Amino acid sequence: MKAFFHDSYGSPDSLQFRDLDVPSIGDDEVLVRVRAAGVNRGDVLAVEGLPYAARLGYGVRSPKNGVPGADVAGTIEAVGSGVTGLQRGDDVFGWATGGFAQYATAPATMVVPKPNRLTFEQAAASPTTGVAALQGLRDVGRITSGHRVLVVGASGGVGTFALQIAKAYEANVTAVCSTRNIDLVRSVGADRVIDYTRDDFTHHRDDFDLILDLVGKEPLSSSRRALRPGGTLVVVAGGNPRSVTGMGRFARTLRSPFGRRRLRPLFSTKRPEDLSTIGELLETGKVLPVIDAVYDLTDLPGAMNYVQAGHARGRVVVTV
Numbered sequence: 042m043k044a045f046f047h048d049s050y051g052s053p054d055s056l057q058f059r060d061l062d063v064p065s066i067g068d069d070e071v072l073v074r075v076r077a078a079g080v081n082r083g084d085v086l087a088v089e090g091l092p093y094a095a096r097l098g099y100g101v102r103s104p105k106n107g108v109p110g111a112d113v114a115g116t117i118e119a120v121g122s123g124v125t126g127l128q129r130g131d132d133v134f135g136w137a138t139g140g141f142a143q144y145a146t147a148p149a150t151m152v153v154p155k156p157n158r159l160t161f162e163q164a165a166a167s168p169t170t171g172v173a174a175l176q177g178l179r180d181v182g183r184i185t186s187g188h189r190v191l192v193v194g195a196s197g198g199v200g201t202f203a204l205q206i207a208k209a210y211e212a213n214v215t216a217v218c219s220t221r222n223i224d225l226v227r228s229v230g231a232d233r234v235i236d237y238t239r240d241d242f243t244h245h246r247d248d249f250d251l252i253l254d255l256v257g258k259e260p261l262s263s264s265r266r267a268l269r270p271g272g273t274l275v276v277v278a279g280g281n282p283r284s285v286t287g288m289g290r291f292a293r294t295l296r297s298p299f300g301r302r303r304l305r306p307l308f309s310t311k312r313p314e315d316l317s318t319i320g321e322l323l324e325t326g327k328v329l330p331v332i333d334a335v336y337d338l339t340d341l342p343g344a345m346n347y348v349q350a351g352h353a354r355g356r357v358v359v360t361v
C-alpha cells in the first residue's frame with residue numbers, strides 16, 4: 042500500500058511517501074480502507090515530536106508509529122476474530138493508527154458508522170475536532186441552555202464545531218474571528234461576532250458564562266474579566282509546543298482554583314461514546330463539518346504546512 046512514513050522527527054516535508062505492507066490486525070481490531078483522513082494540528086506536532094515531553098508517548102528516540110494520522114473515514118476491509126457489530130464493507134469513521142495511508146488499523150471500539158448524509162471527507166473532518174469541542178463545552182464548560190458562550194478562534198476546525206454544538210445546546214453564541222471569516226461563522230450559527238482586528242473580547246466585561254479559548258493569545262487574567270461571576274474559561278490552546286512540556290498556559294489555570302470565575306484546561310480524550318454523540322449530531326444535521334481544503338494524500342506535507350500556518354477555515358482533509 043501507499044503511505045507516508047517517518048523514522049525520525051522533523052518537519053512535514055521530511056515525511057517519505059512509500060510502499061509498505063498492509064498492516065495486520067489484532068483480535069479486537071478492524072482494518073480500514075481509508076478514503077479520507079483529517080489533518081489536525083496534533084498530527085503535525087506528532088510528526089515534529091513536539092512538545093518534547095510528548096515523545097514519552099510518541100516514542101523517545103524515534104516515532105513508534107511510522108505512519109502518522111489518526112482521524113479517518115473509510116470502509117472496513119477486515120475484522121478481527123473478537124469483533125462483533127462491524128463487518129467487511131461497513132462505512133465508518135473514527136480514530137485509527139497510521140491514517141495517512143491506503144489502509145489503517147483501529148480498535149473496533151474507536152470507529153462508528155459513518156452517517157449516510159456525510160461524505161468521507163466530512164466524516165474524516167469530525168472525530169478529533171468534534172469531540173474536543175463537545176468535551177470542552179459540555180464536560181469542562183458545563184454548558185446549559187441560555188448560556189452566553191464565547192468561542193475564541195471560531196473559524197477553525199474546532200471552532201466551527203463548537204459554534205454548532207453550542208447552538209444545539211440552545212446557547213447564545215458569540216464568535217471571535219477575523220474580518221474575512223465573519224460570514225463563515227454566521228453561517229454556522231454565531232448570534233454575535235467580535236472581529237478581533239477591530240475589537241478586543243477582553244474589553245467585554247462580565248459578559249459570558251462560558252469562554253472556549255481555542256487561540257490562547259490573551260493573558261488569562263484579561264480573558265477571565267470577560268466572564269460573568271460563576272462563569273468558566275476553558276483553555277484549549279496556547280501552550281508553546283517548543284517548550285519541554287507545552288503545558289505552561291494549561292498549568293497557569295491551576296494557580297487560581299478558587300474564585301467566582303473559573304479557569305479550566307481541556308485535555309480531550311478519545312472516548313468512543315463521545316464519538317457516537319458526534320455521529321448522532323451529524324446524522325440529524327444539527328452539526329455539519331466545515332471543510333476548508335481537500336488535498337490528495339500525495340500532498341500531505343502541503344496540507345500539514347497549511348494547517349500549521351494557523352489560518353485554516355474549518356478542517357483540512359486528504360483523500361486517499
Ligand SMILES: NC(=O)c1ccc[n+]([C@@H]2O[C@H](COP(=O)([O-])OP(=O)(O)OC[C@H]3O[C@@H](n4cnc5c(N)ncnc54)[C@H](OP(=O)(O)O)[C@@H]3O)[C@@H](O)[C@H]2O)c1
Nearest residue numbers: 082173194196197198199219277278307308309351352353
Ligand atoms: N486541549 C485539547 O485537548 C485540544 C484538542 C484539539 C485541539 N486543540 C488545539 O486547539 C487549537 C484550535 O484547533 P483548531 O484545529 O481549531 O485550529 P485551526 O483550525 O488551525 O484554527 C485556525 C483558525 O483560527 C483563527 N485564528 C487565528 N488567530 C486568531 C485570533 N487571534 N483570534 C481568533 N481566531 C484566530 C484562524 O483564522 P484567521 O487567521 O483568519 O484569524 C483560523 O480560522 C489548536 O491549538 C489545537 O492544537 C487542543
